Amino acid sequence: MRIISANSIFTGINFLSQEMALVIDDFGLLKDIVKKTEIQSSEIEHYDGIIAPGFVNAHCHLELSHLFSQIESKTGLIEFLKQVIAKRNNFNKKEQEDAAIEADFKMWESGIVAVGDISNIDTTFKTKANSKIYYHTFIELIGLNPLHSETIFEKGLSLLKQLENYNLIGSLAAHAPFSSSKLLINKIANYNSSNNLAFSIHNQESEEETKFFAGRPSGINDLFAYLNIDINWFTPPKTSSLLSYLDVIPNKKSLLVHNTFCKEEDIIASKYKFINWCFCPGANLFIENTLPNCDLFLNHNQNWCIGTDSLASNQKLDMCFEASILLAKSPSISIESILKALTYNGAKALGIEDKFGKLIIGKNTGLNLIQHSDTQLNFIKKIA
Numbered sequence: 001m002r003i004i005s006a007n008s009i010f011t012g013i014n015f016l017s018q019e020m021a022l023v024i025d026d027f028g029l030l031k032d033i034v035k036k037t038e039i040q041s042s043e044i045e046h047y048d049g050i051i052a053p054g055f056v057n058a059h060c061h062l063e064l065s066h067l068f069s070q071i072e073s074k075t076g077l078i079e080f081l082k083q084v085i086a087k088r089n090n091f092n093k094k095e096q097e098d099a100a101i102e103a104d105f106k107m108w109e110s111g112i113v114a115v116g117d118i119s120n121i122d123t124t125f126k127t128k129a130n131s132k133i134y135y136h137t138f139i140e141l142i143g144l145n146p147l148h149s150e151t152i153f154e155k156g157l158s159l160l161k162q163l164e165n166y167n168l169i170g171s172l173a174a175h176a177p178f179s180s181s182k183l184l185i186n187k188i189a190n191y192n193s194s195n196n197l198a199f200s201i202h203n204q205e206s207e208e209e210t211k212f213f214a215g216r217p218s219g220i221n222d223l224f225a226y227l228n229i230d231i232n233w234f235t236p237p238k239t240s241s242l243l244s245y246l247d248v249i250p251n252k253k254s255l256l257v258h259n260t261f262c263k264e265e266d267i268i269a270s271k272y273k274f275i276n277w278c279f280c281p282g283a284n285l286f287i288e289n290t291l292p293n294c295d296l297f298l299n300h301n302q303n304w305c306i307g308t309d310s311l312a313s314n315q316k317l318d319m320c321f322e323a324s325i326l327l328a329k330s331p332s333i334s335i336e337s338i339l340k341a342l343t344y345n346g347a348k349a350l351g352i353e354d355k356f357g358k359l360i361i362g363k364n365t366g367l368n369l370i371q372h373s374d375t376q377l378n379f380i381k382k383i384a
C-alpha cells in the first residue's frame with residue numbers, strides 16, 4: 001500500500017483540495033482518496049509537482065514510426081504526403097515493426113497510457129496487442145470517388161475483423177475530406193454510430209484543402225495528378241471543407257484532427273455536433289510551419305484534446321512537448337484546461353472515459369508527475 005501526495009493532484013477534470021492524498025493498493029489500483037490528516041506523515045510519499053492521470057494521446061500513426069527523420073520538414077501538406085507515399089514502403093516488415101515497438105515503448109515511458117491510433121494496414125496490430133498501452137485503432141479509409149465507396153468500406157470492415165482477431169478495439173475513420181467522398185464518410189459515420197464507436201477524420205490541415213473545396217487552383221489537384229488519379233468529375237461544393245461533410249458525421253463521438261485552418265464560422269456552424277477537436281501542434285509546425293488558433297476554440301467553449309501525430313511528422317511522441325507548444329502560442333490556456341486536454345478529454349473523445357483519463361477508484365489509470373513553469377510543461381516520471 002502507498003499513500004501518495006503532491007503539491008497538487010489533478011483528477012483528470014479538476015484539482016483536488018490540497019489536503020488530499022491518494023491510496024494505491026499493492027496491485028497499483030487506486031483504493032481511496034483520503035485526507036492527509038488521517039495518515040501519519042511518515043507514511044506519505046510526497047512529490048514536488050503535479051500528479052495527474054496517465055496521458056491519452058488522441059491521434060497517432062504508429063505504423064509510420066519507421067519514417068522518423070526520413071521526411072523533409074516545412075514543405076507543406078502536399079509535399080509531405082508525396083514523401084510519405086514514396087518512402088513508406090522503402091523499409092522491410094521487420095524494420096517497420098521494430099520502429100513501432102520502440103515508439104510504443106517510448107510513449108509508455110513518457111506517461112501515455114492510451115492512444116487513438118490510425119492504421120491503414122496491419123503492420124502494427126501485433127505491437128499494439130502486446131503493448132502496455134491501451135489502443136483504440138481507427139481503420140482509415142481513403143477514396144474520393146463515391147463510385148468506389150462500397151468496395152473501400154468492405155475492405156475496411158475486413159481489416160477491422162483482422163484487428164479484432166488480435167483482441168484489439170477499433171472503429172472506422174475517414175482520412176480527410178479531400179481524400180474521402182461524402183458517401184464514404186457517411187457510411188463510416190453510420191457504422192460507428194450504430195456500434196457506438198468513435199469517428200475520426202483529418203480536418204482543415206492545410207490551406208490547400210480550403211482552396212480545393214472553394215474550387216480554386218490547389219496543391220490537392222497536383223497531388224491527384226501525381227497519383228495519376230482523374231478527378232475531373234469532382235464538383236467543388238464552394239463551402240469550407242468542414243461544412244461540406246458536417247451533416248453526415250456522428251453527434252458527440254467525432255474526433256476532428258488538426259483544424260489548423262478552421263475558421264470561427266466553421267466552429268459556430270458545427271456547435272450542434274459537439275465535436276472533439278484534436279490538436280497536433282508538433283506536426284503542424286513540422287509540416288505546415290503554422291499552428292491552429294486555439295483561443296478561438298476556447299472562446300467558443302469547445303471540447304479539445306491533444307495528439308502527437310506520427311514520427312514521420314514529429315521529432316517525438318511526447319504529450320508534454322505538444323502541450324508546451326500550445327501554452328507558448330496561447331498563454332491564456334489555464335493549467336487546468338491543458339491537463340484536462342491531456343487526460344480526460346482525449347479519453348472521452350475515444351469513448352474510453354470509464355477506463356482512462358481520470359482517477360477512478362478500483363482502477364489504475366496511470367499516475368504521472370509533471371512540473372509546470374510559465375509556458376513549459378515537463379513530464380518528470382511515472383508514479384504508478
Ligand SMILES: [Zn+2]
Binds near residue numbers: 059060061257309310
Ligand atoms: Zn494524422
